[in-house]
Amino acid sequence: MVYRGGSHMNVLAQTEDTLKQAIATAVVDAKLTTEEEMPTVILEKPKDKAHGDFATNIAMQLARIAKKAPRQIAEEIVEQLNQADTSINKIDIAGPGFINFFMKEDYLTDLLPTILKEDTDFGKTNAGQGERVQVEFVSVNPTGDLHLGHARGAAFGDVLCNVLATAGYDVEREYYINDAGNQIDNLALSVEARYIQALGQEADMPEDGYHGEDIKEIGQTLVEEYGDKWATEDRESRLAFFKEYGLKYELGKLKKDLADFGVEFDNWFSEQSLYDDGKITEALDQLTKGNYTYEKDGATWLRSTDFGDDKDRVLIKQDGSYTYLTPDIAYHKDKFERGFNQLVNVWGADHHGYIERMRAAIQALGYDADNFDVKIIQMVNLFENGEKIRMSKRTGKSVSLRELMDEAGVDAVRYFFVSRSNDSQLDFDLNLARSQSNDNPVYYVQYAHARICTMLEQAAAKGFEVDQTFDQSILTAEKELDLLKKLGEFPQVVADAATKFTPHKVTQYVFDLASLLHSFYNAEKVLDPENPKRTKARLALMQAVKITIANGLGLMGVSAPVKM
RNA sequence: GUCCCAGUAGCUCAGCAGGAUAGAGCAACAGCCUUCUAAGCUGUGGGUCGCAGGUUCGAAUCCUGCCUGGGACGCCA
Numbered sequence: 122m123v124y125r126g127g128s129h130m131n132v133l134a135q136t137e138d139t140l141k142q143a144i145a146t147a148v149v150d151a152k153l154t155t156e157e158e159m160p161t162v163i164l165e166k167p168k169d170k171a172h173g174d175f176a177t178n179i180a181m182q183l184a185r186i187a188k189k190a191p192r193q194i195a196e197e198i199v200e201q202l203n204q205a206d207t208s209i210n211k212i213d214i215a216g217p218g219f220i221n222f223f224m225k226e227d228y229l230t231d232l233l234p235t236i237l238k239e240d241t242d243f244g245k246t247n248a249g250q251g252e253r254v255q256v257e258f259v260s261v262n263p264t265g266d267l268h269l270g271h272a273r274g275a276a277f278g279d280v281l282c283n284v285l286a287t288a289g290y291d292v293e294r295e296y297y298i299n300d301a302g303n304q305i306d307n308l309a310l311s312v313e314a315r316y317i318q319a320l321g322q323e324a325d326m327p328e329d330g331y332h333g334e335d336i337k338e339i340g341q342t343l344v345e346e347y348g349d350k351w352a353t354e355d356r357e358s359r360l361a362f363f364k365e366y367g368l369k370y371e372l373g374k375l376k377k378d379l380a381d382f383g384v385e386f387d388n389w390f391s392e393q394s395l396y397d398d399g400k401i402t403e404a405l406d407q408l409t410k411g412n413y414t415y416e417k418d419g420a421t422w423l424r425s426t427d428f429g430d431d432k433d434r435v436l437i438k439q440d441g442s443y444t445y446l447t448p449d450i451a452y453h454k455d456k457f458e459r460g461f462n463q464l465v466n467v468w469g470a471d472h473h474g475y476i477e478r479m480r481a482a483i484q485a486l487g488y489d490a491d492n493f494d495v496k497i498i499q500m501v502n503l504f505e506n507g508e509k510i511r512m513s514k515r516t517g518k519s520v521s522l523r524e525l526m527d528e529a530g531v532d533a534v535r536y537f538f539v540s541r542s543n544d545s546q547l548d549f550d551l552n553l554a555r556s557q558s559n560d561n562p563v564y565y566v567q568y569a570h571a572r573i574c575t576m577l578e579q580a581a582a583k584g585f586e587v588d589q590t591f592d593q594s595i596l597t598a599e600k601e602l603d604l605l606k607k608l609g610e611f612p613q614v615v616a617d618a619a620t621k622f623t624p625h626k627v628t629q630y631v632f633d634l635a636s637l638l639h640s641f642y643n644a645e646k647v648l649d650p651e652n653p654k655r656t657k658a659r660l661a662l663m664q665a666v667k668i669t670i671a672n673g674l675g676l677m678g679v680s681a682p683v684k685m
Numbered sequence: 686g687u688c689c690c691a692g693u694a695g696c697u698c699a700g701c702a703g704g705a706u707a708g709a710g711c712a713a714c715a716g717c718c719u720u721c722u723a724a725g726c727u728g729u730g731g732g733u734c735g736c737a738g739g740u741u742c743g744a745a746u747c748c749u750g751c752c753u754g755g756g757a758c759g760c761c762a
Binding site: 165167168169172176178181184185190191215216217218219262299302303304329418419420422431432434435436437438439440442444445470471472473474475476477497499500540541542544545546547548550553557558559560561562564565567568569571572575576578579580625626629632633636639640642643644646647648649684685 | 687688689690691696697698699700703704705706707708709710711717720721722723724725726727742743754755756757758759760761762
C-alpha cells in the first residue's frame with residue numbers, strides 16, 4: 122500500500138512510512154540487495170497481538186535475491202536498522218522470518234487531538250491526488266420503477282463516490298437517460314393504450330409494452346388533465362406528446378425515489394442529446410476513418426474482434442437504425458472528451474457480456490481501456506418469511522425501491538446493500554431489514570453512536586467538557602489501545618476502499634469499530650467524578666470514536682442517531 | 686459450446702496484489718443489568734476454505750482441469 126502525503130496525512134500512516142523507510146534503508150545498508158531490486162516493503166498489522174503492532178515479511182521476500190536464510194536476513198536487517206524517530210520499543214524475529222515491531226505506547230499520541238480537530242474531515246486523504254473520476258450508475262430506462270437490483274447499484278455507486286471523494290478524487294456522478302430508441306417508443310405506445318383504456322375504450326397493450334401501475338397512473342392523469350383531447354389528435358403528435366409526457370413523469374419519479382434514497386446525481390445525461398448534437402455520426406465517422414467498421418448483409422459492423430471481443434458487433438442495422446451500442450460508444454467518447462482520467466460504470470449482472478465490446482469500442486476510438494472500469498452488481502434475491510420473492514418488471518409485481526424503503530427504511534436498505542462485495546449475489550431478508558432488533562446489524566453500529574452521545578451528554582451535565590486539554594498517555598488499558606489503533610486505520614480504510622472500488626470495506630470497518638466500542642463500554646466506566654483526569658481522556662476517546670462512526674456511516678449514507 | 690460471478694462454520698458472508706493458529710454476524714449452548722442505553726457484553730462448541738493437480742520456503746489467496754449454483758452469449762435495450 123502506498124500512502125501519499127498531504128494535508129490530511131494521518132498519524133498512523135506517518136509512523137508506518139517512517140518505519141518502512143527505515144527498513145528499506147537497513148536492507149540496502151546490510152547489502153542484501155540494491156535499491157533497484159528492492160521489493161516493496163509491506164507492513165501489516167498482525168492479527169495476533171503477540172506478533173507486535175507491525176510486522177514485515179521483507180526477509181522472506183529477500184531470501185531468493187540475497188540467497189540467504191530468511192531468519193538470518195532478518196537479523197542483519199534488525200542490526201542495521203536505525204531506530205531513531207520510529208517509536209520502536211522492541212523487535213522480534215519470529216516464525217519463518219517475520220520481523221515484528223512492538224511500538225512504544227506513545228506512537229499514537231497525536232491521534233486523538235488530530236481526530237478532534239479534523240472532526241467531519243477525519244478520514245480524508247489525498248490518495249486520489251485530485252484525479253478526475255466519473256461514476257455512471259443506476260441509468261435505468263425511464264420506463265418503470267427502480268427495483269431491487271437497481272437499488273443495490275444505486276447504493277453501491279453512491280457510496281463508492283463518497284469514498285472516492287473522501288480519498289481525494291474529484292468525482293462526478295452521472296445518470297445516463299435512455300430517452301431515445303425503441304424502449305422509449307414503447308413507453309409512448311404503452312401510455313397511449315392506458316390512456317385509451319382510461320377513457321373507457323378497448324385498447325391492447327403493445328407487444329413489448331410496460332405493464333407497471335405507473336403507466337396506468339399516467340393514463341388516468343392524462344384523462345384528468347386533457348379529457349379525450351388526445352384521442353382525436355393525429356397519432357403522430359399524440360405519440361410525440363405521450364413520449365415527452367411519459368418521460369417527464371418517469372424521470373421525475375426516478376429522481377424522487379433516488380433523492381429519497383439519498384442519491385443525488387451531478388449530471389443527468391440525455392441519450393437523445395447525442396443524436397441532437399451529432400455526436401453519434403461523429404463517433405461513427407471516427408471509427409470508419411480508423412478502418413474499424415465494415416459493411417456486411419446490409420448492416421454496418423464494428424471490428425470489435427480486433428480488440429479481443431468474441432465477435433464483431435452491428436452498429437447500424439439493416440433498417441438504418443442504430444443498435445444500443447452505437448449511441449453508447451458516442452457517449453463514452455464524450456465522457457473521455459470531458460477530461461475524466463477514469464470512467465467507472467456500475468452495471469447489473471445481466472450486462473456483463475457487454476463489457477468486452479465496450480472496451481473494444483473505446484480502444485478503437487483511441488482511448489486506453491484501462492481507464493474504463495465496469496463494476497458488475499450481482500443479483501439480489503429477496504426473501505420474506507423464508508421464502509424467495511420473485512420479481513418481474515413485466516408483470517408489474519416486482520418489489521420496488523420505493524416499497525423497500527417504506528418497508529425497511531433507508532438506513533437498513535443502504536446498510537445491507539453496502540455490506541457485501543458487489544460481485545457476490547445478495548440475499549436480502551426483508552424480515553431482518555425491518556426488524557427493530559439486535560439481529561439487525563445496522564442498529565448495532567448506530568447504537569454505538571447513540572451510546573456515546575448519551576455519555577457525552579451526561580458528561581456535559583456533570584461539567585466535563587470535551588476539548589484538547591487531556592492527557593492521552595493515560596489511555597493504556599487494552600481496550601483503549603484497541604480503539605485507538607482502530608481509529609488510526611480509518612483514513613487508510615477509506616483510501617483502500619476507494620482505490621479498490623470496494624465500498625463494503627467501510628461497512629466492515631464501522632462494524633468492527635462499533636464492536637470495540639461496545640466491548641470497551643462494558644469493561645470500563647467513562648464518567649468518574651473521582652478521577653477527572655481519566656474521565657477527560659476517555660471522553661476525548663469517546664468523542665473520537667463518535668466522530669469516526671459518524672463519518673463512516675456518513676460515507677454509507679446511513680444516519681447516525683443521537684438517541685435510540 | 687464460449688464467457689462472467691460465486692462455492693469458506695448449520696445459515697448469510699468477510700478474508701484473496703501468497704504469509705504466522707482461516708474470521709464476523711445469525712443460529713446453538715453457558716454466563717453478565719443496585720453502576721454512563723442489555724438494540725449491549727463475556728465465554729463454549731462448530732471448518733477436508735467445492736474437488737484434483739501444479740507453482741512456492743509458504744496457497745482460502747496464483748495457474749490448469751473438473752464439479753455445482755447463478756447470469757450472459759440478439760441487426761433487444
